[in-house]
Amino acid sequence: MADIIDGRAIAAQLDEVTKAQVDALLADGHPAPGLDVILVGNDPASEVYVRHKIRACERVGIVSRKHQLPADTSQDDLLALIATLNAKPEVHGILCQVPLPEQIDPALVLGAIAPNKDVDGFHPVNVGRLSTGTGGIVPCTPLGVMKLIASVVDDLTGKDVVVIGKSNIVGKPVANLLLDAEATVTVTHIYTHGLADICRQADIIVAAAGAPRLVRGHWVKDGAVLIDVGITRIEGEDGKTKLVGDIAFDEVQHAAAVTPVPGGVGPMTIACLLSNTVKAARVAYGIDKNVGNDFPGGPTRPMFTGSGSIPN
DSSP: OOEEOOHHHHHHHHHHHHHHHHHHHHHTTOOOOEEEEEEESOOHHHHHHHHHHHHHHHHHTOEEEEEEEOTTOOHHHHHHHHHHHHHOTTOOEEEEOSSOOTTSOHHHHHHHSOGGGOTTOOSHHHHHHHHTTOOOOOOHHHHHHHHHHHTTOSOOTTOEEEEEOOOTTTHHHHHHHHHHTTOEEEEEOTTOSOHHHHHHTOSEEEEOSOOTTOBOGGGSOTTOEEEEOOOEEEEOTTSOEEEEOSBOGGGOTTSSEEOOSSSSHHHHHHHHHHHHHHHHHHHHTTSOSSOOOSSTTOOOSOOOOSSSOOOO
16 A cells, blocks of 8 residues: 655644744844745736735735736736836845736746746746756746655655656656656657656656546556646546546556645645745845755755846
8 A cells, every 4th residue: 555645734734833933033123035926917817826826925024026917917017016016125036927917928027027936936036047057946836846855755866756747837847856856757748759668667756747547557667656747627436526647546556655736745845935025035134045945865956046147
């Protein structure tokens, strides 16, 4: 029987650390870290996500500010708001919820957020520093994946890891983090041939394809560790809908450990967002030179905090 990696419990532990860091900042006379969330339009799912993030901020003592803009907001107006937030010292993290209306270019918006306030880790500067192992803010879901793996694997050196999915949001950054931790990484995607055979060789599988129950039991060797990033709502045999991941959970009980869906990677994403915000505040206050990562192989070089050239 596979052990269940409890993402909710690990996220709660991370939140305790984050809250302790906030309390320490306040005790030293610093203002509480601030996270500003931008929501354009009235997408129901986005509104739910934003509410969850704001409540999570309250739990750990982060000051959250929501900027709700109408769906017809122009790209120039959104960029002007971001420029204003970039200049405010009380703002340590900026998050622009996606999807955005069609008149707005998401890439342009992500590139407009100051790299040192990009707590989602999607700015090209942070992406570049992650890919070269030179620090920067790590995207929340990949960071959560690494912490989940670290909860059951002490040393990734030489481990064979298969990452299913090559998205810029999960697959590519997870692969870079795993490489930094000295794992041997194979990244697969929709055009990969022989995926089942590739997976059978893996010590660890990170499934992030968005394909429900893609990874079957006979794809997984005994004792593997499985991290399921996918989440899809499907209709069950009883006619009711339910959430499932990319891994056929009931078929992989011969694995060493597996994350459930829901309750695995999802809670870690928000917990890592809060952690990134506090780390960004500590850098802004001159306490740290680096956002840091508390898993093996994390980047150690200073975080880029300016708007000009990247330091050597």
